[in-house]
Amino acid sequence: MKPGGLRKAGALCCALLMLTHGLAQGSDVAGDTPERQALQRRLAEQIEQINALKRAIAKQEADLVQLRRAVTSESLNAQRGRGPADPAQQPQGGQAAQAPQDGQAVQTAQAAQGGPVGQAPQQEARPPEVAQIFDQPGVLTPRGKYVLEPSLQYSYSSANRVALIGYTVIPALLIGLIDVREVKRNTFTAALATRFGLTNRLEVEARIPYVYRSDSTVSREVGTGSANDTDRTFSASGRQIGDVELGMRYQLNDGGIDKPYYIGTLRFKSRTGRDPFEVVTDCVQRCVGNSSGTGLPLELPTGSGFYSLQGGLTWLFPSDPAVFFGSVTYLHNFKRSNVSRTVLNGEREFLGSVEPGGIFGFNFGMGLGLNDRTSFSIGYDHNSVGRTKLNGQVVPGSVRTQLGTLLLGYSYRINDRRTLAVSLGAGLTRDTPDITLSVKLPISN
Template sequence: MSVAALAAAGLCVPTAYAQEVRDPLIELEQLKQKMAEQSAEMEALRRTLDAQQESLNAFRRMLRDDTLSHMRGGMAAPGRSADAGGWGAPMLAQNATPPDGGPVGRAPEHDGRPPEIAPIFDQPGVLTPARTFVFEPSLQFGYSSNNRVALVGYTIIPALLIGLIDVREVKITSLVGAATFRYGLTNRLEIEARIPYVYTSSSTVSREPFIGTAGERTFDARGHALGDAEVTVRYQINDGGVDKAYYVGWLRFKSRTGKDPFEVETDCVTRCVGNTTGTGLPLSMPTGSGFYAIQPGLTWLYPSDPVVFFGSVSYLYNFKRSGVSRTVLNGEKEFIGSVAPGGIIGFNFGMGLALNDKASFSIGYDQSIVGKTKQNGQTVPGSVRTVLGTLLVGYSYRLSDKRTLNLAIGAGLTRDTPDLTVTLRLPMTF
């Protein structure tokens, strides 16, 4: 008889015996409850494992797409201005296990910014981060030397010239100091303003053997004033990565705040065209082009371990000026009419390499094709298509997280290109 039946019959049941005998239904319910609790715990553990696996996959993608670019391709560390931060520390060092065995640090967020290179061209490829201000003072030295021989006369037999032979050697030295301001509106959009101050000097050595003297004459001219101010807008078109190109489109507008060639006084008595009195050279040097211009362009960067390839294409359009007059000696004016400079097709390419976490090196080539100049709808006599080619080498060294020293050296490869250019930049992030 069961314990319940004994109790119902009014018989006394020992307490110890009542504790030992249990109802199987109650035990089954308790077992089901424990199994449900364990299932809930296992489900929570599975969700935790799935979240950790997703974090691990994201971390692996970060190492592949971001860390390798920082270590070998020269990417700037996230959160640091590319113009001032230079080549950031390798990302593996930021995520390695601490020496004391502590937890691994959080993986940095990939901001989709292109890799940084030692700048050698005028248009940078790395944009300023959002709400970041960069001030970049720069100094550029340029030197060019060119020989010109002018023959004015006629020949009576081959190799015998009757008339004037004017042999000129022109040496031009320029020094341009500029203040550049950049602000990141977003991580993909920035605006830049550049204000240059130009000092330039020219020395012309001339020898005219058929005027009764074999001596050389030197004609010097100098000029220093504000140059042509510029405003540029840049936008990063896509998200690149390792073995994926970045594309940055930009639009530059150039003013004519500098002293243009038509404002300087020319060494001619009444007029320069067909005038034999005077040298026809400016008495002072201009500091601007004299024309408004607009220049659209596209810059690309392609990280390919362990280097970064980069380049750009652009077209500079000069706006035509009407009613132009030139100032000659004694303050007189010589009417020229309308002047339309030729457009300039430009392209460049190069490669950059990170030497360590602070220093980088770049080498590249820049070429511009200058079109013919027209006056009153006609091509100016002597105006031809000109090709300018420059080989450039650049170095960059990160002084601190907010300052970088950049040096670029250019060598002219064509006769019309400046023989030497040296550019020093010091971008500072605020």
């Protein structure tokens, strides 16, 4: 019952006592007078109001007991699911939490009914955190907060290639050179990414990588005579800043338990890394028409050499105790005109316009929280790379390439600001790196 109602009931009781005392004195002095009759009518009205207040008090007490039970049950379920949001709300010294006072219970009950009194209950409007195994994180940065994410990635790949250089006289008879090559590639990428939350639904990101590459090529030319029928080794390396990336992500809806979250992504990749057309190619003369030399770069590039724009849609579906997630993306590489490269003797070889194929990608996975600090994720990532065009024509030998990777990831929350994430990728197709190992340490403010 409200404090005003209690004061009113007290005033009515006082008035009733005064009226009763006045009636008693009046009966000793005089008989049934008009003043006495008026006091009796007023007394009857006061008694009826008191009875109505008693009934209202009993009803409000019953409603209050039900609301206390409902609020206590909801709070207990919330604490079981995620624990208190503020450590200061936990009981200290091993003492049990005290029951709320009457005023606090009324405020809690009114808040549960949608009233303006008290603090509104906290709703989980952000996607749950899972161990990150893909490039795009699923959880957005809250408004006004930032995240610094240093990372280190290592990938290893090996491939065998058989090149047939010559012409066929009859089927199964080749006149020319058979070149068998085995390429082993090691790549280290150290990067620093920063994300800032403009709103609770929108964040921006910048990523600066530093790339070190080392390639070893073993070549054996078959069919040129026994004197040249030996293995030749060619090694090259490169180290420099990679392609800087800028991105933004926007949460499209409010999800929840058994309700998916949808996040739109947009990423732009620059050409800050060493251009593949800037490095010197091992050709004694022009590579077109005379392929003297290996045809390989003497120093490896650290960038793609093309501006790129990628758009995508990420989804997360919480289903206790697991979280299912995935995304669909498309990356467009912008065409370059008047492209030329440098050969060994310093000459420039004009190539014309080069347009790499677009990349369509999709991935999916599942995250599972092992405890309040550790989570585990497993997923699959696939990219389909289109064919490259030179001067509007498809480059001979260029085919659509399929890249498939199986990923495993672990995440451990060191404290409220730092989380250690480790992921391991295994290539499932011939053109995919055999092993990809990544370590990330997001640090939030």
